[in-house]
Amino acid sequence: ATVWLKGEPWEIVAITLRMLVPRELHNAQDFPPGYLIDRTVPWQALTKTAQVRMLDHSVSPVPTQQAA
DSSP states (O other): EEEEEEEEEEEEEEEOOOOOOOHHHHTTTTTTTTTSSSTTTTTTOOOOOHHHHTTTOOHHHHHHHHHH
């Protein structure tokens, strides 16, 4: 879209954003790089949606270890 500001045309360009992948979300909460997030205990694979859902109310292991 083009808007006019003080007699000059300015183009407004849509900004595209991407969603963070599960590993990036876990990294942002300070989970260690080797922390398993993509499977369950019996080693069943989790979907990306399930990986993000599991992070919802998680507590990073790093602050937990520091509090002990």
